[in-house]
Amino acid sequence: MSSGSTGVKxxxxxxxxxxxxxxxxxxGLGLFALMIGLGFLAFFFYTLVGxxxxxxxxxxxxxxxxxxxxIIDPDATRDPATLRGADYQRVAREALGALFPEVTSxxxxxxxxxxxxxxxxxxxxxxxxxxxxxxxxxxTLWLLADDDIDVLVKGHSPRDVPESDRxxxxxxxxxxxxxxxxxxxxxxxxxxxxxxGDSRDPELAGIWGATVGSFFMLLVTLALSFPxxxxxxxxxxxxxxxxxxxxxxxxxxxxxxxxxxxVFGLLGLALFINVFGLPRSAPLVGGLVLxxxxxxxxIIAARAALTAVPPSIREAALGLGASxxxxxxxxxxxxxxxGMLTGTIIGMARALGESAPLLMIGMVAFIxxxxxxxxxxxxxxxxxxYLWADSPERAFVERTSAAIVVLLxxxxxxxxxxxxLRKRFExxx
Amino acid sequence: MSLAVDRKSxxxxxxATAAAAAPSAQAVxxxxxxxxxxxxxxxxxxxxxMQARQVDVFYGENHAIQSVNLDIGRNEVIALIGPxxxxxxxxxxxxxxxxxxxxxxxxxxxxxxxxxxxxxRQMDVVMLRARVGMVFQKPNPFPxxxxxxxxxxxxxxxxxxxxxxxxxxxxxxxxxxxxxxxxKDRLEEPGTGLSGGQQQxxxxxxxxxxxxxxxxxxxxxxxLDPIATARIExxxxxxxxxxxxxxxxxxxxxxxxxxxxTAYFHLGKLIEVGDTDDIFTNPRHKLTEDYIxxxxx
Numbered sequence: 001m002s003s004g005s006t007g008v009k010x011x012x013x014x015x016x017x018x019x020x021x022x023x024x025x026x027x028g029l030g031l032f033a034l035m036i037g038l039g040f041l042a043f044f045f046y047t048l049v050g051x052x053x054x055x056x057x058x059x060x061x062x063x064x065x066x067x068x069x070x071i072i073d074p075d076a077t078r079d080p081a082t083l084r085g086a087d088y089q090r091v092a093r094e095a096l097g098a099l100f101p102e103v104t105s106x107x108x109x110x111x112x113x114x115x116x117x118x119x120x121x122x123x124x125x126x127x128x129x130x131x132x133x134x135x136x137x138x139x140t141l142w143l144l145a146d147d148d149i150d151v152l153v154k155g156h157s158p159r160d161v162p163e164s165d166r167x168x169x170x171x172x173x174x175x176x177x178x179x180x181x182x183x184x185x186x187x188x189x190x191x192x193x194x195x196x197g198d199s200r201d202p203e204l205a206g207i208w209g210a211t212v213g214s215f216f217m218l219l220v221t222l223a224l225s226f227p228x229x230x231x232x233x234x235x236x237x238x239x240x241x242x243x244x245x246x247x248x249x250x251x252x253x254x255x256x257x258x259x260x261x262x263v264f265g266l267l268g269l270a271l272f273i274n275v276f277g278l279p280r281s282a283p284l285v286g287g288l289v290l291x292x293x294x295x296x297x298x299i300i301a302a303r304a305a306l307t308a309v310p311p312s313i314r315e316a317a318l319g320l321g322a323s324x325x326x327x328x329x330x331x332x333x334x335x336x337x338x339g340m341l342t343g344t345i346i347g348m349a350r351a352l353g354e355s356a357p358l359l360m361i362g363m364v365a366f367i368x369x370x371x372x373x374x375x376x377x378x379x380x381x382x383x384x385x386y387l388w389a390d391s392p393e394r395a396f397v398e399r400t401s402a403a404i405v406v407l408l409x410x411x412x413x414x415x416x417x418x419x420x421l422r423k424r425f426e427x428x429x
Numbered sequence: 430m431s432l433a434v435d436r437k438s439x440x441x442x443x444x445a446t447a448a449a450a451a452p453s454a455q456a457v458x459x460x461x462x463x464x465x466x467x468x469x470x471x472x473x474x475x476x477x478x479m480q481a482r483q484v485d486v487f488y489g490e491n492h493a494i495q496s497v498n499l500d501i502g503r504n505e506v507i508a509l510i511g512p513x514x515x516x517x518x519x520x521x522x523x524x525x526x527x528x529x530x531x532x533x534x535x536x537x538x539x540x541x542x543x544x545x546x547x548x549x550r551q552m553d554v555v556m557l558r559a560r561v562g563m564v565f566q567k568p569n570p571f572p573x574x575x576x577x578x579x580x581x582x583x584x585x586x587x588x589x590x591x592x593x594x595x596x597x598x599x600x601x602x603x604x605x606x607x608x609x610x611x612x613k614d615r616l617e618e619p620g621t622g623l624s625g626g627q628q629q630x631x632x633x634x635x636x637x638x639x640x641x642x643x644x645x646x647x648x649x650x651x652x653l654d655p656i657a658t659a660r661i662e663x664x665x666x667x668x669x670x671x672x673x674x675x676x677x678x679x680x681x682x683x684x685x686x687x688x689x690x691t692a693y694f695h696l697g698k699l700i701e702v703g704d705t706d707d708i709f710t711n712p713r714h715k716l717t718e719d720y721i722x723x724x725x726x
Contacts, residue, residue, distance in 0.1 A: 242532060312569035316632070318530065320582045320639060321559035330581070331571060 052401030058190035058203055059150040060142035061115065061179060063095040067128060069136045078132050088128070089121030092143055099184075100175060111172055115179075117144040119192070119204045142188060147202040147395035149176060153185060157394055167394075193402065197368045198384065202395035205388070207406050209370040213283050213363070213378030214352060214410065220287020220374055221294055221351050226344055228291075229298030233340075236299075237306040238328050257296035264293045265357030273361060280362035281377035289357045294347035301343020305336035337425040345418040349411055355382035381407040466496070469714045470703035474502030474690070478642055478673045479524060479561075484538035486519050486528065493519045494697045496538070501643060506665060506674045508688035508705065510681060512720065515694040517677045521645045524675065525561035526554050542642070559586055562636035566648040568628035570620035570635070575612050578620040578631055579603060582639035598638055606634035607664050626657025633664065637672070644668065646676040650683065662687050681721055685709050693717045 069076065071094075072086040093113045097103065103112050120143040127141075128134060148167045151157045153176075163170050179185050197209025240246045268289035272278045278285050309332050317327040358364065363379050364387065371378035379387070381403065388400040477500035486493045494516035501507055501524070509517040519528065526547060528534040540547050547557050559582070570578050579599045582588075589595035599616075603609040608630045612623070620631050629649055636644055646665070650658040665674060665687045678684050684691050684705065691708040693701045693716070701708065701717045712718040 310569075312565060312567055313571065314530075315527065315563075315565055316569040316571060316635075317581075319525065319527065319558060319563035319565070320585070320635065321555050321557075322581075322585050323555050326585055330585075335572065 048401055048404060051398055052405050054154050054156070055193055055398040055402035056190055057154075057187040058192070059145040059153040060186055060188050061096070061145050061149075062140060062142050062184040062186070063092070063099070064138055065091060065095040065124065065141050065143070066138040067091060067124070067135050068094075072128060072135055073132075080129065083129050083132060084125065086125070086128075087121075088124035089116075089118065091124055092116055092120040095143075099179070099182075108171065111169065112175060115146055115149055115172060115175060117146045117203045118201060119144040122204075142186065144203055145185070147393055150203055151394045152176065153180075153187065154398075156398070193399065197370045198366060198379065198387065199368060200366075202391075202393050202399060205396070205399060207381070207384060207399075207403050209367060210379050210381045210384035210403070211406060211410065213286075213367075213371050214380045214407075216283035216371060216374040216378065217286040217290060217380055218348060218352060218414075220284055221290040222344075222348060224287065224291040225294040225298050225347065229295050229344070229347075230302050230340055232295075232299050233302030233306055234328060234333070237303050238324065238332065253296050253299050257300060259293075260356075261293050261354050262356040262360065264289050265360030267292065268357060269360045279375060279377070281365045281367065281379070282375050283363075283371060283378045283380075284374040285361050286358050286363050286378075286380060287374065289361060290351040290354060293354065293357065294351050297347035297350065298340070298344050301346065302336065302340045305339025305343065306332060308339060309335045334425065338422045341418055341422045341425070345415055348414060348418075352411055352414065353382055353407070355380070355386055358383050381410060466698055468498060468699045469701040469717075470707075472498045472500060472692075472699070472702045474500035474505070476503045477501065478503045479540065479542050480544075481520070481523070481540045482538055484520070484523060484536065484540060486516070486523060487533075487535045488531065489533040492697060494694075494699075497699045499692055499699060499702060501673050501675050502690070503673050504669055504671075505690060506669050506676060506688040507690040507692060508684035509675060509677045509692050509694060510679070510684050510720070511694035511700075513679075514696075516697040517692075517694045518647050520694070520699075521563075521647060521675050521677055524643065524645055525558050525563055527563065529554060559639050560641050561643045561645060562639060562641035564629070564632050564636055564644065564646045564649045567652050568625055568632055570623070570628050570631050572619060572621050574617045575603075575620045575623070575631060576616040579634050579638050582635060586639060588639070602634040602638035603631075605637055605668070606630045607660065607667075608634055624657070626653050626660060629653060629657070629661060630664065633661075633668075637668070641672065643673045643675065646674065648677050648679060651679060658683070681709070693720060695720070 068091065071091055072088070073079075073082055075082075093109075093116065096112060096116060097109065100112060103109055123141075123143060127139075145153070149172075152159060152168060152173075157166070159166075159173060166173070168176070176185070192204055193206050195208050196204060196206030199205040236246060236249065268285060272285045272288050273280060278288075313331050313335065314327055317331045318324075322330065355364075358380055362377075364383050365377060365379065366387070367377050367379050369376070385400055385403045385407065388396045388403060479501040481497055481499045484497045485495055497516075497520060499507075499520070509521065511517050522528045523536055523540060524547075528536060536548065542552075542557065542560060545552060547561075571581065573581075576599055579602050580589075580595055583595060583598050589598050600609060600613075603612060608627060611627060612631075620628065623631060629652075633644075633649075650661050653661065662683060665676065668674060669689075676684075676687065688705045691703065691705040692699055693708065693712075693714070695716050701712065701714045703713075708717065709721060712721055
């Protein structure tokens, strides 16, 4: 007996150091992997935030603008149509020209006026249309600068390189410096970014159009794929007989979950647009396509959640004389709901970040207006990121990063809502 | 485990399975069975509420119980005993058609409740389960409040129209299940937060809230400690004044304590039925005797 136990002791003693060494190695390996992951995450956030925060501000130029009645409303009719149609850009240009009386030639004037964004005129227009009484007055206003100026002011593009390497020539740079010395140039909050749709002028481009487009799209996706997915899962799990047909359906659902998303885009193009004649670029169609993509994910998650409900709860309900539907609705579904919501949020998050299928159905179009319904043309956040990343203007770089941040925020809000919802449903059993 | 399907080949394969299932039973002399078999003792009851006649249950190819005849009598407790896998749970799950939930299950023969065949087309399974309640092996309260657990049955069957009547029904049921004093201040707390024994009594209260004719209990105490078990046994004794009770148990002491009649199952056959006192003091079948004396099982 004692000799046997010594044998065990020796055998264990021989191996024990190696076992501990292996364990340390294993743990170290895990920690290393975690560190690599965290490192990438930190780098990702650092570049993203570093690139995007400057998009929060926009260069503006302070000008003493004389809102000349002769330009805006020469006949003094105060007719809204006339007020809207007036040449406000000229008003802004004259205000800028007044600061540099020495500039007289047409070519030089054109270069000078390029300091101002086309948005400057739009701002004046809004001011006058809202408050016609200002016509004839002189106001000190901060008017929007062109994106090339903005990039210089923010320091994104260097001033001390040869003229040929700059988008702004020496004369324009001189005027900008003069304006800066007079304290007429400042960075102010970029509200357009959060309130407008896309634009060719970076200083006027906003993310709101794409955000609303994504919102409508996800609304359609959620409204379709959640009830359909849950109903399918309940039928397959609780009511359907187990036979070759249901096996076949199950295999196909699992396969659908792995189909590349662009294929769903092609299906959407062929079916929803070409057969059903739904409009192109509409969030409705985008939502339908993303529903197709999300459904298998939700079905699989919902089935797993239903399987996880202990059979004893089902038996208890049936044993009391509950019908199958009562059993499902009163007991099984509430218990499975947290799992179903988790699956849904995974599916919706995937749908939110999807751009490939949207390219197929025309949501990659350049759309300026903020959509007001799921049927009006729109784009989506990831597509907007793609479009801006593809634009040559330097000022779109910061906007691309900011759009990614908005996309991530959207995701965060969505997930938070789902977690709150799940907390409400969560029960012990 | 392959149970014989063809009755003619019973004798051969049954000996084989018995030997495989219980090595200690090898010493037991199993006499060659004749075609079919006869249950020893009187399977009828003087005042039956349910009657099972020639009941056979198949799970796919597996012949789970064979030609069982048994009555469940009013105001009495019948204990179903036997080694694991002998078909006693299968049998009581036939009485409220719980086996319907198993797709491969097939049942032949007749079971009547107040002389209505429960497997006939006219019998609605929801109605049947309201009249034949069931308490399960593992306490399985709903993850809802104590109140809602008990009120669930009356609610779905529309037994109480207004809140006051429902409150009363809940209270009566909990009182009858001997749980009222313990939970009357925590009716809104989750039923799953009670102790194991309390949970099982909650399940009994939930069952009697529907006021069934018969209560089926499938090893109701197997997950409980001795004190909780004793309380449930006392409760069963009281409940028999109002209900017919069929209880499956692995504890022969429990069968002896709570039941008036006992049925001994062995490998899907109902071997012997009789008054509990007779069965335990004077078993007539060799298998029964071997089982209750602890030679196998």
